[in-house]
Amino acid sequence: MKPLHAWLLGCITVLALGCTELLAPGFPHRAHLTEDRCGKPGQPPCPSCATCHDEIRHDREQKRGDPELCRRCHGEASEELFSRVRPWSHKRTEIIFSHETHLELEAFVGQCVACHTGVTKDGVEGEVFPPMKLCIDCHDDGLRADECASCHRPRDLKRLVPETFLRHDGAFFRNHGMVASRNEGVCATCHAESDCVRCHAQGQPLGLKTILPEAIDRPLIHRGDFVARHAIEARSQQGECARCHQPSFCDSCHLERGVSGQRQGALNPHPIGWVGPDAGGRNHHGRAARRDITSCAACHDAGPATNCIRCHRVGGPGGNPHPSGWSSLRSPDAPMCRYCHVP
Amino acid sequence: MRPTRIEIAFAIVVGGSVLASPAAAQPRAEAGVVEGEDLFAYSFHVETVGRLFRRSGYDPRGGLVEGGIALPLYNFAQLRIDDLDVPWGDDSIDVELGAWGNLNLGDAGPVQRLDGDVQVARIRQRFDHGYVTIGRQVRGGGAARFVRFDGAQAGVEAPFGLGLDAYGGFAVLPRWNQQPGYHLLGSAAAELVRDPEVLRAPSREQHWLVGARAYYTDRDVIDAGLSFHEQRADGGVARRTAAVDANFTPMELFALTGRVLLDVDATDVSDLRAVLDVYPTDRVVLSGSYQHLVPALMLSRQSVLSVFSTNAFDEWGIDGQWRAVSWLRVGGDAYLDRFEGGAFGHRVGGHLRLSSDGALHTVGRLGYRRVREAINGYHQIRASASLRPWSRAHFTADGFLYLYDEPISGVSTSVVGVLSSGYDVARYLKLLVATSLARSPYALTDIQGTLRVEVDWEGEVR
Known part of the structure; x- marks a missing residue:
């Protein structure tokens, strides 16, 4: 039996057992x-x-x-x-x-x-x-004091997911950051700060999708074949990657796989017409860069060594990269400005 | 003498492994609760994950570079002590420590053989109307978004529902002993560069942050805050943002939440979100959302690319879940993206979830997702199930099928499957074995094995 068939058979068996119950x-x-x-x-x-x-x-x-x-x-x-x-x-x-x-x-x-x-x-x-909200109708004093242990045993708190109060359903996962900033005391009753960091700190060598294979209900965003589709996800939800990942995180992987602009002899993953005078071309890099510069940063963010500077510095053939109406409060003498605005 | 990163990582890996062993756990379990007056509550969690796979590299010039067998051993440890009594206040101090370590046995590949980091190490003193926290900690929401820092955070609740939180300290860099490249957050560049001198030695003093949030809340209907955050990297401005956030819940039927993030340096709105949650019945939750985002302003202002483009995109979304009966939930979401220049993208998905609390404690999920952006897209079908036939044992199966609109590296289909089985040896000791199989654009066949040992223990000292 092929491995793929064995997997499918296993999944069907588990589902069938569950449905009979x-x-x-x-x-x-x-x-x-x-x-x-x-x-x-x-x-x-x-x-x-x-x-x-x-x-x-x-x-x-x-x-x-x-x-x-x-x-x-x-x-x-x-x-x-x-x-x-x-x-x-x-x-x-x-x-x-x-x-x-x-x-x-x-x-x-x-x-x-x-x-x-x-x-x-x-x-x-x-x-x-x-439902818990029935309890809250009379016992909201404990809730105001962020005190869950008056009703819940401490050891249960880690396993509970609120169903009728602070519900962790709907779009909660997507917006939990806004909730957490206002209800830190309530969150802390069940969650430690290091629980936040396990998802949000990207320095770890192991993702939660690997650590928690049994958590099929948890919305872990890097599940499945994420490596193959990460470019699609990045373009689909622009800026979302940058909420947690610095460009250097992306580049560390791209360097290893030889597709980073910072590696000597790297493969060029871009299509024909990516760089050149045809700024209106379908494949021209300017169009993609304007749409999502964070994707460019995943390989090309290298401070004064950023290869974009070669063409886009003052007097370069690439022209002014700032969009119309662009402004900044920083001094023109700021080190980063001087990468292009050479006195 | 300050311990080196290697020494601390070694202590985490070895210490975690010893703690995660049944022999070490048993005496602690028997210790249980010490009778007497309440002093504090404690809990610790130690997790050891061992994996087994063959490492292979991708040659930039094409082809595959065969590697050796890899056996990384990952450890995570967390200790919480809550409600500690001190002479100046009962139940007023909380302590938390969290750290990970990684030991690469076998072929380590491009990463270090021994590595580790401290996630959180903080102590909090609570007062009647305020708190002070010092140490390594996190700050989320508002203008801060999500940051980790070594420093102090304090808050005070004033009369009439007003309050103020303020924080400041050195930004957490993933390493703490100034190894070359440690300032590259999450980057493996330090390990990839042959000559460490190529990378600039960072100065910790030039990476710092401060911020504050003033708020009003009536703890019932309205909660609103105004916040500011400034973060420096290499001495220059990395982020200088202000934010307004608010939650309005006039009745149980709906809640309106929103946040506007203003990049002060660029004098532009970098992120605007508004979410309306509606609860028409106890069985239905609906969410509608709008987001306006400028991706360039998500980059550090020290990045030259952050001033190259300020194009934005707008997104409208709906999300809904319906608990039809106790054993059936139906959910779905749809998001439409409009990019500057007129291009559109969308993400649509739905799922069924069946559950039973009967003898097998079964959960089954079937989901579909469609993502389409300007260049490529995919269909995803996911089927998963879990069984708990005995109170101590559980089994899960999780399968994914992807169909890509445009082939990735010449491959149009991916299949990923994960099987796991867990056994709770005792309330404080759990074992899990998992295997995964994948066939994707990057691997003709990818098989991995995982063993996880968890120790959870908690109690009170009286």
């Missing part, structure tokens, strides 16, 4: 709470949430209820029925919470569905865990 049913809360024949003469008393889950007032581990309760109505079939039900979603985390205290509050009048809305919808098991 989605078919497992959840507990039919609706049928038990609203459709049972109960409460009339000759019928058993109608069940409520407390019928099965009363123990949760004192013991939060008792989420599923006692299977013995099923036996009252289902008899011998209860064990088989119970085993067919998909276990309740634990989300692999817990919050510090007292059911007993909350159920005694006047606002809840002993009702579970005030928080666990949607529990009677068949097959919507995830809904039984109330």
Whole structure:
């Protein structure tokens, strides 16, 4: 079997295994709470949430209820029925919470569905865990103090992704920098500064896409065949590379691969007509440079040795590179200006 | 005597490897919580990643230069101590240390055999209405964008929701002991140049930055700030920027966030962003965004190319996610770019995400992306899945297929696949093995193997 075929087979197998699990049913809360024949003469008393889950007032581990309760109505079939039900979603985390205290509050009048809305919808098991914004409606004091550990266990905080407050969905990844500058205290509850640096500091020899191959939900931008398509990405989102990378970072790789303007005997990756008198030509470098000078900088940013200066300095054949209306507050005697404006 | 880069990198690699071993982790795990009064909370994370692949070089004149087997061993270590009690304030000091080291066993290729750097090393004193942080740290957002520096940062919250943050120090350069070329951020040039004397010896004193952000917030509806940042490189202005940022959330239904970055030296807007997030229901989030960017102004003002062109581009985008049911999410985004001169580009994508918290704890994703810019473009199809059949074990498969509009190095298609399996030996010790296979314009066949060992431990000292 070819390696490629083996990979495809592996992916299909994993997907197939995952899809079969989605078919497992959840507990039919609706049928038990609203459709049972109960409460009339000759019928058993109608069940409520407390019928099965009363123990949760004192013991939060008792989420599923006692299977013995099923036996009252289902008899011998209860064990088989119970085993067919998909276990309740634990989300692999817990919050510090007292059911007993909350159920005694006047606002809840002993009702579970005030928080666990949607529990009677068949097959919507995830809904039984109330959203965080429901907690915030009353407990916003802890949030204002950037204090998450009053509800969350510290060890859970690293694994949690907010779903209803400071949601990390939508365009959050793209705009998280603007959020972070305003909510640093909130971010710091879960994230260390070195977590920021692991993505934003480019001196590391290993990218997160290699370190975290299992994080398939994380929007790591350098995944897949990034090396091949990096030029497309750079041109598509001009200036985005420069948010994290200095031109010298790009050039260190280009030097090694012999496509940098700073390497002797380097290959010229540019098409015919790139340099020359035909400034209006389709392939002329001026057009590309005006569009995204940061791409040029990836190979040609070398201070006074920048090869663009040879033609574009004052009196050179390349003419004035500054666009019309260009201005600068710096002195004409600044060292960088003097690269071209030789007195 | 100050330790050299090699010595510090060696300490990180060896120390990290020892910490990441089960034998070292066990006694710490048993230490657990010390009873008594609360003194501080701590957590540390050590990550060792070993890789295996054959290194090959690309000859500029064409052809392939076969290399040897490479075995790089990468280490990352992070220590956090929070809410430390001191005589002048309970729970008022936070400490963070983060560093990486890399040891290249086997064929090291063009990079150094031993390398490393300190990411963060800072201590923060918190007060009732302010803080002071000293050491190696980061500053993000506003005019600063994202910078690392060795210095101090302080903030104060004034009455009526007003506040001020200020910072200053020496810009972090990726090396700290002034090896040739260390000032080239992330560059391997120092390793590539045969004669170190070719590179100018940098002066750390000429790389510094200062900045401040004044803000108003009512912690509910509005949050706005005005910031300034000046950064010097080799004694000259690298960046001199001012920014206005604001967030407006008048109701739960929507939030408006924006930032304008003004390059003071060029007297031009270098980056303008505005994002509108709308939450029509609990299951839907929509974002609309606009961006205006001048790429040349993203370069250091010490770069001669930064004054060559000030062409800009504008981008409009929408992004949406819909949680249809608890186990199904649908997402998509579309961005349209308009470049000066009339050219257009676009990026469009969408994905399905299926999940189940049942016995297998499954996640499946299927995505498509289309990118087109002025010269080239590609289609991407991605399929990925993860399973957690047992509480301690998980498996993932991640596959990518790329179809390029114009061939790259004569190749029109790329395929990349990654398989991983992890096992949590204990709550504080995790192992992961991964392999990847790729067929791309740069490799007929690229197979790599990865082994990762993680140690996580946290607790409180009382």
